[in-house]
Amino acid sequence: MEKVTKRVIFIGMSLLLLAAIIILGIQHFDTNYQEKIVQGSNEDQKEHTSSKYPGVGIVTSTQDIDGILIHEKYPEFSHDHLDRSMKKLVKNHRKDFSEEVGKIKDLKKSKIKPYYHMYFDITPLGEHIYSIVMHTEKNYATANAEIHSQPFLVDVQNDRILQMKNLFSEEDYTELTTFVLKELKKDPEKGQYIFDEAYKDFLNQHHLAERLVLNSDGAEFLFEPYSVGARAAGTPSVKLSLEELALYFTDEAVKRLGVLANNDLLQKGKKAVLARQAPELPENMPKVVTNNPKAGKKVALTFDDGPHPENTPAIMQLLKEHQAKATFFMLGSTADFYPELIQQVVEAGHEVGSHSWNHPQLSLLDEASIKNEVDLTDNVFKEAIGYAPNTLRPPYGDYDDRVSQLIDKPLVLWSIDTLDWKSRDPQAILAQVQSQLHDGAIILMHDIHDETVSGTALVLDYLDEQGYECVTVSELFE
Numbered sequence: 043m044e045k046v047t048k049r050v051i052f053i054g055m056s057l058l059l060l061a062a063i064i065i066l067g068i069q070h071f072d073t074n075y076q077e078k079i080v081q082g083s084n085e086d087q088k089e090h091t092s093s094k095y096p097g098v099g100i101v102t103s104t105q106d107i108d109g110i111l112i113h114e115k116y117p118e119f120s121h122d123h124l125d126r127s128m129k130k131l132v133k134n135h136r137k138d139f140s141e142e143v144g145k146i147k148d149l150k151k152s153k154i155k156p157y158y159h160m161y162f163d164i165t166p167l168g169e170h171i172y173s174i175v176m177h178t179e180k181n182y183a184t185a186n187a188e189i190h191s192q193p194f195l196v197d198v199q200n201d202r203i204l205q206m207k208n209l210f211s212e213e214d215y216t217e218l219t220t221f222v223l224k225e226l227k228k229d230p231e232k233g234q235y236i237f238d239e240a241y242k243d244f245l246n247q248h249h250l251a252e253r254l255v256l257n258s259d260g261a262e263f264l265f266e267p268y269s270v271g272a273r274a275a276g277t278p279s280v281k282l283s284l285e286e287l288a289l290y291f292t293d294e295a296v297k298r299l300g301v302l303a304n305n306d307l308l309q310k311g312k313k314a315v316l317a318r319q320a321p322e323l324p325e326n327m328p329k330v331v332t333n334n335p336k337a338g339k340k341v342a343l344t345f346d347d348g349p350h351p352e353n354t355p356a357i358m359q360l361l362k363e364h365q366a367k368a369t370f371f372m373l374g375s376t377a378d379f380y381p382e383l384i385q386q387v388v389e390a391g392h393e394v395g396s397h398s399w400n401h402p403q404l405s406l407l408d409e410a411s412i413k414n415e416v417d418l419t420d421n422v423f424k425e426a427i428g429y430a431p432n433t434l435r436p437p438y439g440d441y442d443d444r445v446s447q448l449i450d451k452p453l454v455l456w457s458i459d460t461l462d463w464k465s466r467d468p469q470a471i472l473a474q475v476q477s478q479l480h481d482g483a484i485i486l487m488h489d490i491h492d493e494t495v496s497g498t499a500l501v502l503d504y505l506d507e508q509g510y511e512c513v514t515v516s517e518l519f520e
């Protein structure tokens with residue numbers, strides 16, 4: 043062979059080898075991602091808390107896998123069968139997510155990172171029967187997230203998941219399907235986008251009970267986008283009272299409904315609303331704040347992602363001992379479980395802010411979803427303390443002009459990140475504050491972590507020594 047040909051072959055082979063190494067390397071990298079996603083958080087990264095509902099606890103976990111954010115919140119029941127079913131559900135969702143993430147090309151280069159959120163709504167329907175709707179939101183590095191809701195009933199005393207399907211009498215089911223279609227089409231705006239064919243296809247694959255949500259207002263058939271019509275139909279729904287729904291139930295289920303109708307747990311849930319006024323914000327508070335260096339020797343401690351039934355009161359106790367005030371940016375979906383805790387925070391003279399409903403990256407959401415995140419959270423506060431928070435901390439500090447225009451509250455960022463969620467170490471939390479302390483600083487912490495409580499104690503001592511006063515975020519701008 044000619045020398046030149048040999049050289050060309052050699053270079054060619056080398057390039058092929060290099061390409062193979064790169065491809066294998068990338069694949070290995072992706073498998074790693076997927077493994078981490080499927081594995082989920084370690085047990086010690088999970089927070090287990092109680093809730094206001096007897097027999098129902100909450101598990102929360104947040105994971106950041108190289109920018110892929112996974113936030114899960116699901117119920118636990120201290121009952122084998124229920125907990126196993128729940129864990130299976132959580133696991134399956136993660137598996138689906140990891141498989142789809144594995145299919146994304148150029149994930150490393152992608153500006154939008156995939157994310158996955160799981161959360162749930164719960165409504166008591168009897169002494170130990172709850173209606174639970176699990177929601178998932180999965181984003182695969184595109185502008186739109188896939189949203190999915192799955193309703194079911196649990197009986198926490200008998201360790202049973204009640205299949206809603208079994209509530210319906212077979213004879214009356216066809217009649218119910220006709221009724222629901224008729225109601226869907228009645229919607230003056232969206233009714234025209236409901237299609238008979240799509241509805242028929244849906245019924246071939248699903249039972250209507252899969253879309254049934256029972257709550258204190260009655261019953262609702264809630265369909266996912268595209269499932270029974272065009273995009274313009276949005277998430278179509280049909281609402282009816284429990285009495286109307288009972289027409290299609292078996293005798294046994296009607297008996298059960300009888301229990302539901304006289305359910306005083308539902309009444310107890312409706313707390314008397316305290317007649318309170320929202321505190322006024324200082325006039326010169328900017329639309330987006332990170333700190334206020336003109337504030338003199340004052341700082342604002344802020345606690346995100348709570349409230350937490352043990353840590354939030356523990357932090358409040360420390361604040362009291364130091365005559366310090368702080369701001370708590372609560373997640374609506376968490377605060378919803380602890381109305382009394384919201385009241386206690388406000389009564390102790392602290393400030394409450396919104397941290398959205400479910401901790402998404404707001405800049406990735408459409409207008410309606412952003413409004414929904416804000417409004418749902420506002421409502422939780424209005425019910426608990428009579429007013430909505432007047433500031434909002436965007437999750438991950440993520441916002442853009444559009445988000446800022448849509449949200450009619452100052453957006454509160456921070457100038458000192460204690461990285462408490464990462465270090466889980468009180469000394470490391472203190473070190474972050476020591477190295478960055480400045481006049482008018484806004485300090486970021488998270489009251490969902492146990493270590494942050496001890497960290498707060500150290501920080502408060504240090505701030506005292508340095509002659510700093512702890513005020514709320516809005517007081518920093520007075």
Ligand code: NI
Pocket residue numbers: 346347397401437438
């Ligand atoms: Ni947060």
